[in-house]
Amino acid sequence: MTGKLRDIEASYSHIAGSYAEHFFDELRHKPFDRALLDVFADQVRPRSDGMGGPVLDVGCGPGQSARALRERGIDVTGLDLAPEMIAEAKRRLPDIPFRVGSMLALDDAPASYAGLVAFYAIVHFNREELTQACREFFRVLRPSGLALASFHLGNEVVHRNELFGKPVNLDFVCFERATVEGAFVAAGFRIEAYLERAPHTEIEHPTQRGYILARKPYSAG
Template identity: 45%
Template sequence: MSSPIHHGRVRRSYDTVAEEYRDRIGDELAHKPQDRALLAAVVEQAGDGAPVADLGCGPGHVAGWLAGRGARPVGIDLSPAMVAIARRDHPGVEFREGDLLRLPAADGEFAAAVALYSVIHLTPAELPAAFAETRRVLRPSGLLLVAFHVGSEVRHLTEWWDHAVDVDFHFLEQDTVAGHLTAAGFTVEATLERAPHPREAETRRAYLLARRTG
C-alpha cells in the first residue's frame, strides 16, 4: 500500500477519535513518571526557551507540558482534528499539520524533538526516511526522544472506542529502531524499556534517546 493511501487512513482514523482521544489520553503524563523524567532531560539539555518539536503531537498535551517546563514547543500532527484540539486547549503553543516524512519545518529549526508513539503508524520501510527527515530539522547535536511499543506484530484496528477506524499499529524492536537511527546520522545515548502502567494498554514500552551527529 502506497504511503499517501496509508497515511490517509491514519489521518482519517485519528480525525474520527480526536475528541475522545483527548478525553482519555490528555492527562496521561500525570501517571507516567518515566516519561516525565525523560522529557525533562530533553528540555534541560535543549536549553531554556529552546524550540522543541513534538512529532505526532495529538491533542497537544505533551507540547503543553514542555511549554510549562520552559521549552518553546512546536506540535506537528497528521490529523487536522487533533491539531484543532491542540490549538484550542493550548493557545500559547504553536501547532502545525504535517507528515513525519515531510515535516513542515526548516532545516535545523529545532534544538530537540520528541516522537512519542508516532512512528508506530509508519511502515517499517518508512522508518529510515522519517528519521532522516527528523535529523534534517534538528540542529547539530540536537536530541531526539523516540517511544514505541516493543515487539514485531502489527495490530490492525477497525474499531476504536466504538468509532470505525482503519489504522495499523506497528510494534518495533529496540535494535531495529536503534539501527535506523544510527544509519540516519544519530548516536543512541540511552535506552529504557518498561512494563505498562495500570491505565495503559498491556504492551511493553521502549524509549531511545539519540543525538544528531554532525
Template identity: 45%
Template sequence: MTATEPDFIRDTRAGYDAIAADYAELVRSAPEHDPLGRAMLGTFAEYVRTDGGGPVVEIGSGPGQMTAHLHTLGLDISGIDLSPVMVAMARRTYPELRFEEGSMTGLALPDGALAGLVAWYSIIHIVPERLPDVFAQFHRVLAPGGRLLLAFQVGDEPRHYDEAFGHPVNLDFRRLSPDRVLDLLERAGFRPTARLLREPYETDPTPHALVLARKPLPEPGTQGLSSGSRRARVPRHHASPPLTAPEGGTASAVPPSSAVRSTAPPWHRPLTRRALTDPA
C-alpha cells in the same frame, strides 16, 4: 494532503479525525499517570536547556497535552500533527502554543532548524519501509547537537483496528524492536544517548521503550551550518549525565546497538474509556 500520499497516511489521518474528542479525553492527564515517561521527558528538556535552548517540535502532537507538558519544562516548543481535527482541538485547548498540520514523512521545516524533536508514540503508525526516510527527515531538521526523543511500544507484530470508541477506523499500530530502532537511528546519522525499557505492568502487559539520541556536533575544525540557518547553541564538549531509571524500567546510558485484530487501539494504554485501568 496530496492525491499521491500513501494509504497509511490517509487512514491514520481519517482515524484520528474520527476519534479526536474521545482520544483527547483519554490522554488529557497522561503525564500524571506515567512517571517513567515524565523522567525521560524531563531528561530531554534538561539536555535541550543545557545545550543552550532553541526551537523544539513534537511530531504527532495530537490534542497537545505532551507539547504543553514540555512547555512547562521550559522549552520553546510547538506541535505538528497529521489530523486537522486534532490540530484544531490543540489550538483551542492551548492557545498560547503553536500547532500546525503536517506529516513526519515530509516535514516542511528548514534544514538544521531545531534544537530538539519529540515523536511520542507517533512513529508506530509508519510502515516499516518508511522508517529510514522518517529518521532521515528528523536528522535533517535538527541542528548539529540537536536532541531526539522517541517513545513506542515494544514487540514484533502489528495490531490492526477496525473500530475505536464506537467509530469505524482503519488504523495500524506497529510495535517495534528497540535494537532495530537504534540501528536505523545510527544509519540516519544519530548517536544514541540512552534507552529505557519499561517492563510490563500488571495492568499493561506490553513493554514500552523510550530512546534518546543526538545529532552529532561537527568535528573540531570543520564548518557547521551556514550563517543563514538557525541552529541549536550547543557546547562542543557537553557531557551527558548518567541516566537512572525509576522502579519498573531499565535504563542504559550506552545502548547496544501477520496482524492481531481487536476493537480498541492501544496508545500508551488501550484507547477505551476504561483505558487507565484495563490491560492492553
C-alpha cells in the same frame, strides 16, 4: 499523501475528541515518562553558550507532551497529521503553536530545532517509513540536537477497525529495539540512551515500552 497516510489522518480526525478526552492528562499517571521529559528539557533549554532552542513535537495528538514541555520552559511547536487532532490541541493549549503536517516530509528548514520528541508517533509505520521519519528528524535538528522517541516493543502488528466506538483503519506496529536504533543510526544519529519499562496495565495497552535518546553529532552539517 499515500493511501495509508490518508487512513491515519481520517481515523484520528474521526476520533479526535474522544482521544483527547482519554489521553490529554495521561502523563499525570506516567512518572517515568515525566522524568524522561525532564531530562530532555534540561538538555534542550536555551543556555548562555548558545546551545538549546526550540523543540518540535511530532505526532503531537491533542498536545499532552507539548504541554509538559511548555511547563518545563521549552519553546515547543506541535505537529500532527490529523486536522481535527490539531484543532483539539489548539483549543486546549492556545498558547502553543500547532500545525498540520507529516513527519515523513517535514516542511521545516534544515537545522530548525534543538530538539524533537516523538512519543508513540511512529507506531503506524513500517520499517521503511520509520527510516524516512528518522532522516527527516535528523534534517530538521541542529548539530548536537536531541531526539527522544518512544515506542511499543515487540514484533507484532495489531489492526484496529474501531476505537472509542468509531470506525478506524489503523495498524499499530511494535518494533524490536534493534530496528528503531538501526533506523536512527542509519539517519546519522548517535544513540545516547535506551530505556525500557513495563506498561501501566490499568491505563495502557499491555506492551513493553522502549525509549531512545539520539543525538545529531555536532559536526553534522
